[in-house]
Amino acid sequence: MKTNTHQNHTTTTTNGYYATESNNNSVLPHCRRRPQNGKSHSQDSRRENSVAGIFLRRNLLKYFLRKKLLKYMLLLALLYFSGLFTCVGPLYDFLHPPLPGSVYRSHEIFQQLWHQIKADNSTGIELSAVWRYKRKLKEHKPCPNTMAGIRFESPxxxxxxxxxxxxxxxxxxxxxxxxxxxxxxxxxxxxxxxxxxxxxxxxxxxxxxxxxxxxxxxxxxxxxxxxxxxxxxxxxxxxxxxxxxxxxxxxxxxxxxxxxxxxxxxxxxxxxxxxxxxxxxxxxxxxxxxxxxxxxxxxxxxxFSLPISTLGKKLIDRMIERSANSGGKYISIHLRFEEDMVAFSCCVYDRGEAEKADMDVIREKGWRGKFTRKGRVIDPALNRVTGKCPMTPLEVGMMLRAMGFANNTPIYLASGKIYQSERNLAPLFNMFPLLQTKESLASPDELALFQGYSSRLAALDYMVCLLSEVFVTTQGGNFPHFLMGHRRFLYNGHAKTINPDKRKLVVLLHNTSIRLCLQGVASLYGMWEFGQYRHQCHLARFERSNGSNAS
Missing domain, CATH: 3.40.50.11340 (Rossmann fold)
Incomplete structure (x- = not known):
């Protein structure tokens, strides 16, 4: 059986083809080759060429359609992104306006209100009490001695x-x-x-x-x-x-x-x-x-050393002489708007790219690498909203005028060299023409020994501010902190200080539609933290109600 089966299989392969079964003769006719003649070959070639042509034309059509579609798509993409860059910026600004107070607009408000500020010199708030009660320097006495019962050994x-x-x-x-x-x-x-x-x-x-x-x-x-x-x-x-x-x-x-x-x-x-x-x-x-x-x-x-105390006393005397219209009383302002302070704050004001270039140079010169190191994030808008930006001379002047200080108020300005001084101090001088500095009170010869020594110049400012009727601090730091404590020590804790809440101030000065009116001034007045000044006002009312003869 095995031999026969094998023979049957081998028989089926005599034509050169293999079949699955030896008795399946129907497979063999289908597997025969066609006769090879010229006519049938030419027909096949024409048929193949025709089919190839059809496929070629279809492929070319698809190619051109795709190419044209690609051009349209590129054109549409170009139009889309052009519109995006053109419209989305303003649209984004419209949908996401800057936080109130995050942008410096004080100069715009000043331009709008300048004519009203110049024309209206009346006081919207009764601040004459600032001058009414003359402070008395306490009798010289030592610091409260807490050494009782304590004895130091010999040093x-x-x-x-x-x-x-x-x-x-x-x-x-x-x-x-x-x-x-x-x-x-x-x-x-x-x-x-x-x-x-x-x-x-x-x-x-x-x-x-x-x-x-x-x-x-x-x-x-x-x-x-x-x-x-x-x-x-x-x-x-x-x-x-x-x-x-x-x-x-x-x-x-x-x-x-x-x-x-x-x-x-x-x-x-x-x-x-x-x-x-x-x-x-x-x-x-x-x-x-x-x-x-x-x-x-x-x-x-x-x-202070003899040279500093001698000139400091002269500056105080001259400041009192030039404050005759207020009985020799004057306001002092500690203004921190020097180049190094503006640069260190990383705040943005109104000079655009020129200001940015100036500040970058100053920051790199004074604090090499501190502001450019990897991971350092600088957010000027956040700095301003959180009250960390130094007040400009213009902002200080607007604040004092809005609080009711007339343009004939004597003011002493304590400061180093102001950033862009000629440009930035002009509005403050326009609002308060009686403004003085150590440079205006002293002659160049008197200041010659102090030039180039920032601490000695600051000591002169300290002496004049110490005896002012009202002290205005604008930025914080060691100078105002020491001065406020020293003034309270001298005047039994009742020295007048104006300490603005800059977080509220920047919001107010962000509103370019603000108007100068009594109601607006009153709202502005409510935004300031007066510290000792507020306490002094309460004390004055208490003294009047008790018939105290304050003088």
């Missing part, structure tokens, strides 16, 4: 504390007060503080150039010993070179416990300690007897 003459004060005038002042407190805490002899030179402040003054060194030393006698320099036996260890002395670094706002547990052991071993930088290196909350030393240093021991 440790073998233990020395030396610090380096960095920053501007009042940041250095804070460091000096803290150094006095730390020296008392550690029972160490204080070396007259050194001043760190910074490229931003550009002031090479020493302690004795700013403050009366002898007065400082004698005032602190009985509380601690103060020396001008480290003794030679200590300096000899370091070849009489301060830069060779190892530096002890203290964390910011360190509590008194840190000094007792970390600093004092090193001080005992070495005999001295050198701390730098020293800005904000002592916590605000300290024991009362240490706080007393701060107070003593700030309000009594720190007195």
């Amino acid at each position: 440790g003459t073998e233990l020395y504390l030396m610090i380096e004060a960095n920053g501007g005038l009042n940041q250095q002042r804070a460091s000096i007060c803290n150094a006095v407190a730390v020296a008392g805490l550690l029972n160490a002899t204080l070396v007259i503080p050194r001043f760190y030179y910074h490229s931003v402040w550009k002031d090479q003054s020493n302690f004795s150039d700013i403050y009366n060194e002898d007065h400082f030393i004698t005032t602190l006698e009985g509380y601690m010993k103060v020396v001008r320099e480290l003794p030679d036996e200590l300096m000899e260890r370091y070849d009489f070179n301060i830069s060779n002395i190892p530096v002890f670094q203290v964390p910011a706002w360190a509590p008194t416990r840190y000094y007792l547990e970390e600093v004092y052991p090193v001080l005992r071993v070495q005999g001295f300690i050198y701390i730098t930088p020293f800005a904000n290196r002592l916590a605000m909350s300290v024991p009362p007897h240490i706080q007393f030393l701060r107070c003593l240093a700030n309000y009594e021991a720190l007195r």
Whole structure:
């Protein structure tokens, strides 16, 4: 059976074809080749050419249609994106307007209101009470003495504390007060503080150039010993070179416990300690007897040097003379609109690309890489809305006029070199023609010794602002904080200060449809945080109701 089956299969392959079954003869006729003759071959060729032509024409048609469609699609895409860039920007601005106060528009409002400001010199708010009650300087008395029951041992003459004060005038002042407190805490002899030179402040003054060194030393006698320099036996260890002395670094706002547990052991071993930088290196909350030393240093021991105090008193006298129309009383404004302040704030004003180019150069020069490092996000709109942008001279003037100060109000302007000063100060001078500065009150010869020394010039401003009837702060910082505290110390806590809420101010000055009217002025008045001025008004009403003879 196997042999027969095999034969049947092999038989089926005699024609050169294989079939599935040996008895399936019907497969064989279908598998035969057609006769090869010329006629049938030519017919097949024509048929094939005809079919190929049809396919070719169809493909060409599809190609041209696709190409034409592609052109139309590209044209439509071009039109779409052109319209997008043309219309979507304004549309987006319309649908998503900037946050109120996020854009500087004060100059536009000033242009709209200038004619009304110039014509209307009446006061919409009764502020004559600002001048009515003459302040009295309190009788000279020391800081509240909290040293009762506390006795310092004889100052440790073998233990020395030396610090380096960095920053501007009042940041250095804070460091000096803290150094006095730390020296008392550690029972160490204080070396007259050194001043760190910074490229931003550009002031090479020493302690004795700013403050009366002898007065400082004698005032602190009985509380601690103060020396001008480290003794030679200590300096000899370091070849009489301060830069060779190892530096002890203290964390910011360190509590008194840190000094007792970390600093004092090193001080005992070495005999001295050198701390730098020293800005904000002592916590605000300290024991009362240490706080007393701060107070003593700030309000009594720190007195300006003779050249500064002499010229400062002359400026005060001249300012009083030029304020005769108000009984010798004047307003002082601390305006922080110098180049470095505007650059550091990263805020945008009204000079467009020229302003941006100027600020980029100043930022890179003063703080190389700080504002361009990877991940740094600068949002001028957010800075303005959150009240971090310095007020312009124009904004300060509009604020004071809207509050009711007439254009004959004597004003002293405390400031460094204003950014674009000629352009930016013009509106303020137009609103307050009696405005004075140290440059207008002093002669060039008198100021010659102070030129190039920013801390000495700031000290002159400090003296004039200290005795003003009203103090206006516009940006914050060490200068107004120290000054406000000093004024309260001098006037029993009742010194008038205007401290605008800039978060509300920028919203108000964003509205270009604002009008100068009594109702608008009243709403503006309600937006300011007056601090001590508000307290003084309540005090005045209380005194009148009780028949007090305030004078």
